[in-house]
Amino acid sequence: MSRYVKIALFFMVLGTTGAAYIIVSADGISNFNTKVYEVVLPDATGLSTRSKVYLAGVAVGKVQSIKLTGSEVRLTVGFLKDVEIRGDARIARKASSILGTSVLTLDPGTELTPIMPPGGHINTDPNPQDLSVVMDMAREMGGQIGRILQEFQTNQMALLRVSLETFNAIAHKIDAQADAELDRVSRILESTALITERTEGLLRNREGDINGSIADIHGALENIRLITAEIRQGEGNIGQAIYDDRLYNRVLATVERTEEAVVKLQTTLDHINALTVNVNGVVTNAGEIVEKVSGLGIQVDTNVQYDVMAGQVRARAALRLDPRSNDRWYRIGVSSIPTGVGSRTVKETFDENGTRTSYQDTTETRFSVAIDAELARRFGPLTIRGGLLESTAGVGIDIQPLRWLSLSGEVFDFKSSAAPNLRGTLTIYPFFDPNSDKPWNWIYLRGGINDALKDERDFFVGGGLRFADREVKGLVGLLPALPK
Secondary structure (H helix, E strand, O other), X not given: OHHHHHHHHHHXXXXXXXXXXXXXXXXXXXOOOEEEEEEEEOOOOOOOXXXXXXXXXXXXXXXXXXXXXXXXXXXXXXEEOOOOOEOOOEEEEEEOOOOOOEEEXXXXXXXXXXXXXXXXXXXXXXXXXXXXXXXXXXXXXXXXHHHHHHXXXXXXXXXXXXXXXXXXXXXXXXXXXXXXXHHHHHHHHHHHHHHHHHHHHHXXXXXXXXXXXXXXXXXXXXXXXXXXXXXXXXXXXXXXXXXXXXXXXXXXXXXXHHHHHHHHHHHHHHHHHHHHHHHHHHHHHHHHHHXXXXXXXEEEEEEEEEEOOOXXXXXXXXXXXXXXXXXXXXXXXXXXXXXXXEEEEEEEEEOOOOOEEEEEEEEEEEEEXXXXXXXXXXXXXXXXXXXXXXXXXXXXXEEEEEOOEEEEEEEEOOOOOOOOEEEXXXXXXXXXXXXXXXXXXXXXXXXXXXXXXXXXXXXXXXXXXXEEXXXXXXXXXXXXXOXX
């Protein structure tokens, strides 16, 4: 029974200490140091309880409650007491990221206007355009891509038509040249007929000059024979047109290349149409993914600790998910835990007489990987959590009286033969801001006691990094879309 009494006393002391810190040293934005005003908005997209209100980039208040009244949203907003809010003050909703989250910005008003008492109503500015503008731009871009592809298709068809007309003109020129060569052959045949007629006239009228005429005829016939031989050998324009296959092969190759170009152009147009369909699908899926991921905070956490008594180092890594409501969180990760002695080395030194002068016994601890899976619920500065701690069932409580200070208690590893592991941790966040781009804002320091109920209790010190990661957040948002 003494073990459970110790556990109860530990949590009582921890709760009392946390409450004392909250009451004595709270200096953040809380119910103790704020004054409340009312704000009515037509649209509260991206806002939640605990959403911050900024003045000149500095947080001066936060949303305490959100209530829907008809078609309007009524907000209760708490401002720091030293912030002067005038009668002409105005407040506006502003998108804080492309994922849909929003914050409120305050214009406190002019100094000539009286100060508004707490409980008053602050006027609002028209809502600025947010993520819907981005989606409209994406859709418009898809339409522009479609028009560009259609114009590309039209230009390519016009180019193909011009190419076919050019090939047709070349064919007409070839036909015209062939007709000219045939006309030349016809004139040669007509000359041959004329020579024959003159020969017959000479035979009839001039018997005496027949020998000279016959010689002339032989010369003319020899010329005709030579011309015919050149044509048969494929020489000259007529011979090449009738007997040379190279011109025919060139024309045939040109036609085949034209047909191949038409087939390739049709394939390209089919690919372009498929690309247009894929672009529309990508734009639609992108909208669904952004809608699923908006409002979900993803933080990457890694830390190391040094066990003072055991003289060993352990490491942890985890993913932490914070829903938009900011009243709970989930964590899953891995950690290294000692599982026994891995090796032992004994070193002895002796002098010349055989007397041992030194003795060194060294053991090496064997480590294994354990799973952490927790879910937690916030109640103001108090957080209650439970789940798997180092692959065993356990529960824990966290008290964060200040923004930079957290006290934690955990009990896990329940065994019938030994006391459970009771661990207390003090965590300090000197400049902590997981959404900052500066690495020193991710650092936190921690220390405490482990196995507090056992004789082999140990103390530890360490530190870690925890930062928000938009790429990991995008991957988490893609997980629900994978089965599709």
